[in-house]
Amino acid sequence: MAGASPASDLFRSATQQVAREYYGWSTADLGALSEKYDALLRVRCSDQGEACSYATGRDVLQDLFKEFGDAHTNVRDPEGAERLREVTQDLAVQRTGARLSRAEGGLLVVSIIPGSPAEAEGLRVFDLVTTVDGQAAGKRGGENAPIGPNEFIRLERAARPIRVTIKRPASPELTLNLTTASLLARDVPTLSWTGADGKVAVISYPTFLPSDASQLFLDRLREAQVAGARELIVDLRYNGGGSLTECVAAASVFAPVEYRSQTRVGGTLSTYSYTGVNGTRGHFLNMKTVPPGSAVWKGPTAVLVGPSTASCAEVFTYYAQRAGAIAVGERTRGVGNSGVVFDPLPDGGVVSVTVLRAFNGQGEPLPDTITPDVLAPGDIVALAEGGRDVTLEAALQALEARAAR
Secondary structure, eight states, rough: OSSHHHHHHHHHHHHHHHHHHOOSSSOOOHHHHHHHHHHHHHTTTTTGGGGOOOHHHHHHHHHHHHHOOOTEEEOHHHHHHHHHHHHHHTOEEOSSSSSEEEEEEEEEEEEEOOSHHHHTTOTTTTTTEEEEEEBSSEEEEEESSSSSHHHHHHHTTTTTTTEEEEEEESSOOOEEOOOOEEESSSOEEEEEESTTTOEEEEEEOOOOSSSHHHHHHHHHHHHHHHHTTEEEEEETTTOBBBBBHHHHHTTTTTTTTEEEEEETTEEEEEEEEEEEEETOOOOOGGGGGGTOOSOOOSSEEEEOOOTTOOHHHHHHHHHHHHOOEEESSOOOOSSTTTEEEEEEEETTTTEEEEEEEEEESOOOOOOSSSOOEEEOOHHHHHHHOOOOOOOHHHHHHHHHHHHHO
C-alpha cells in the first residue's frame, strides 16, 4: 500500500473491508484493481507525502470502485454518512423543507415538506432553481455546476437565508430568500391527485430508509382509498432505496412478497427471506398460509421510475410489476439485485459494501435494473417552461389504455 498518510489509511481501510465482506455479482479481480489504484494513489500523493488528504484517497477509491463494476459498492464522505444516519434515525436538522435533484439548467424541486419554510415562502414542486446565492446550480451542458443537492444541504445546515432564483412556467424569473427550521431529515410519502376526474391518487415515495417507511406508505394508500381513489400512481423517480424490510413490506400491498437473499459468512453461504403481506412485514413460516389474492390495493397501478430510482426502489417496482403494475419512465440505476452494509472509515465516512445477492420466491435472480413497460423520459424543458410532467402524462395514458382493453 501507498506510504502512511490519511489518503493511504482511507484506501487501505476501504479496500480491506470490501475484500473481506464483498458478495455481489461483480466478477472483477478486486486484488488486481487494488494494486493498480494503490500505484495511482502513490503518484497522486507524491508531492504531498504524509499530508496526502482523505479527499485524495476518496477520489482514487471512487475510480477503483467504478472500474470494479458494482454501483452498490462505493464510498461516502463524512457528510454523506451523517446524512444517512440522520435520515435512518429520523433526526431533526436545519432544513428549508425542499428536496432538490440535479437537472439540466438547475436543481429541480422534487418535494416540499408541508408547513415548511420553503412552502411558506412560495417554493413549488417542479420549480427549477437556477442559482443559489449567486452560483450556478444543477447541470450546465451535461456538467455539474458548483451547487448540487449536497452543497444545498450544507447551506441549509448553516441556518441562514439562502437566496435562490427560480424558473417557473409562465412566470418571469423569481427570486426567493429561503429560511430554515428544525425539520426531520427524512422526507415522507405524500398524497396528491390527478386525472380528468381527480380520482387518480399519486403517492410520491422518497425513501425506504426510515424504519416506518412501509407504514407511512400504507397510511397514504389507506387515505387514498377512503377518498375514493380509482387508480394509483407511485412516484419513485427520486427514491434511492433503503431498508429491504421496508421496501418488501411496502410492495406487498399489491400481493404477498418473498425476497430471498444469499450471503457469505466466512466461507459459508447462507440464505434469508424477507417477506411482506398486505403492506406489513410477513414471516417466512406463515407465507404458505396467506390467503390467495391477499392485497391492500387491487386497482390499476403505475410506478414512475428513472435514473435516480435505485436499490430498494427497484425491488419495490419489480414486485409491483409482477402484481400487474405498469412501470413508466426511464431505465433505473441498476442495483436492484443486491444489498449492502455500511462500514465506518477513518475519515468519518462509510464504505458501502455489497454483501448479498437477491432472488425471488422461486429462486430466480432479481434483475439488476428495471426496464419500463412504457418508455417516457423526463423532459426538463416541458416541465420548467410548460409545466408538463410528460412521464406522469404517459402513466395516465397507459392506465387509460389498459382500462379501455
